[in-house]
Amino acid sequence: MHLAQTGEALGASYRFGERVGSGAVGEVWTVTSADGRLLAAKVLRPEHAEDPSLVERFVRERSVLLGLQDPRIVPVRDMVVEGARLAIVMDYVAGGSLRDAVKDLGPLPPAAALTAAAEVFDALAFAHSRGVTHRDVKPDNVLLARPFSECGPGDVLVSDFGISDVVGEKVRQTTGLVGTPQYMPPELISQGRSGPEGDVYSAGVLLYELLAGRTPFAGPGTDFTVAYRHVSSRPPRIPVEDAVWDVLEALLSKDPALRPTAREAASTLRRLAPGLAGSAPLARAEAPADFDAVERPATVVRGGLTEEELSALTVLSPADGGAVPELGEAGSATIVRPLPRRDVPARAEARSEEKDATPFWRTRKALLLAGAAAALLVAMVVGFVVLAPADRRTGPTAGAGGQVSAQLQDPALPTGLTVSRTASYEPSSGQTRLSVTYAAQKAPLSGDFLEVIPGLAEGDACPAATWEDASASRNQASITGLDVECGWKLSGVQVPAGGSVQVTAKVSVQPADQQALDAWLRAGSQATAAALQDPATKGTAYPVQRLQGVEVRTPARVVTPSPLKITLVPVWAGGADELNPLYVSPASGKPSQMLTAVTGGEEGLRFSDGCGGALAVDSSGLTVTALQITPQCTLRASVGNFTDLQSPSFSITSRENSDD
Structure with missing residues (x-):
């Protein structure tokens, strides 16, 4: 049974070409995008689409896979959820696979x-450094850009x-x-x-x-x-x-x-x-x-x-x-x-x-x-x-006091941040080496990051930690608004778009075995997430880890011709924060530290017309002017990893109608 037909639409942006393979997971088809590019789509079998938990995981993994950009990895371009169809769209690689090479050449x-x-x-x-396991x-x-006999460096993906x-x-x-x-x-x-x-x-x-x-x-x-x-x-x-x-x-x-x-x-x-x-x-x-x-x-x-x-x-x-x-x-x-x-x-x-x-x-x-x-x-x-x-932990089983290691990856955050942690206990030093890798997707991420390093057991004192690769200090609730035990503020972390950075701490904890190390690593991850997503927290600290969304606000009625006042409102776990806007256009002065933290600055921000020419956007993409009278208009925005944002509907009137 084929999962698609030649010429059939896949979502709103693709059309099926030829079926080029099939397997236990699904079928692989060539697809043509709206702009004419030839791509490949892996269409998963219908039983997967009928499982709500799998669809949820499919959507959750989307940001991780889209951010896995490396010259030796076939890039995922899109993931389509359409009725009973799930599809992963990726680059089309025309040279066959290593399986074909071994089959043909021995x-x-x-x-x-x-x-x-x-x-x-x-x-x-590269994938392991981003916390992703194949x-x-x-x-x-393993696909080939050209037939194996013609392959050179960079042709194996x-x-x-x-x-x-x-x-x-x-x-x-x-x-x-x-x-x-x-x-x-x-x-x-x-x-x-x-x-x-x-x-x-x-x-x-x-x-x-x-x-x-x-x-x-x-x-x-x-x-x-x-x-x-x-x-x-x-x-x-x-x-x-x-x-x-x-x-x-x-x-x-x-x-x-x-x-x-x-x-x-x-x-x-x-x-x-x-x-x-x-x-x-x-x-x-x-x-x-x-x-x-x-x-x-x-x-x-x-x-x-x-x-x-x-x-x-x-x-x-x-x-x-x-x-x-x-x-x-x-x-x-x-x-x-x-x-x-x-x-x-x-x-x-x-x-x-x-x-x-x-x-x-x-x-x-x-x-x-x-x-x-x-x-x-x-x-x-x-x-x-x-x-x-x-969870995604790894590490050899060891007896009490032996060398053990563990790994854990957190789900991707709305800002595009992915956090993976590895821990390794060395009996010779009596310390556990904790490495935290921060990876970014579409936008650079920077600023202060929170990490909780708990004791081995509930009720234990917070262990001593010596940090490398970052300026670290104890989290102070009076400054950050986050009241959490054993919290560390890592300052000045800079994560490039599509890249990652790693910070390391030597921690004075001595797990007895693999199970104890696993539990300790998981406890730190859970405590960090709980503190960052506490709805009772007020303030703007740790925006890369706390920001849940962005709301685009405009006046309900705008007079033409005049600049459109736009306010980007951050949304935390406790709701929208109108008192601390992320950005206001037309802008005056430097962008807020929050905007810089989650987008790299104004270069990671763009507005666009959502009502068919009634709005004019300048070349910078940051200033919008109302041009035409219309009863209903919307503004679209892209803020770092937050794409396809849209304002509530507003009207554009003439000055005469406004005076009435």
């Missing part, structure tokens, strides 16, 4: 493979950032699997979580495939069989230089903490690529008869099963009537598939009589089979049934 020359993978890691590094890195999602987040969140929160089995990181399968380190792993699988012509764990079996090899097996060695194999082993480490970052991986691959110039491609690797198993600690089930069910799992095997769910043949398609819980049958008492009559060697074999089946089932339950964390 294994790629090592130098070319490493160079292409380095550009993929560049794209991931979650479905594979050759299909990563696409579909955030689509797994948009479509997969509901599945991860219930029961299910999101991703592509051949590229899934082991922590997603065994612990139900994945983050930037998971992207690095998947890109390592991609590099392995570019070199070998096959993914490391491809072979016979179902989706589950292939996916579980990521947890249980070592990647088969391929005949590449030792330095290249060392990189692959690091990228494919079972422990996320041992993998390099995306930026480190890109740098290493670029250093190695020139030494491989002229090296011939490898012969296409065949799947091994057996995969070497790895020794690993027992998987811990974090919820979802009772003690009785866990006990029953230890005696299940296929021979006993237990069965691993059939998921279909393994392939390279993205999986978005809910998996229902299975009832675990009770232990059969009568089985003991049968075992008494069984020879010893046969009993031992049965126990070995049961143990293997139990390990498979436990991993399946944890990866596919256990609830995945709702």
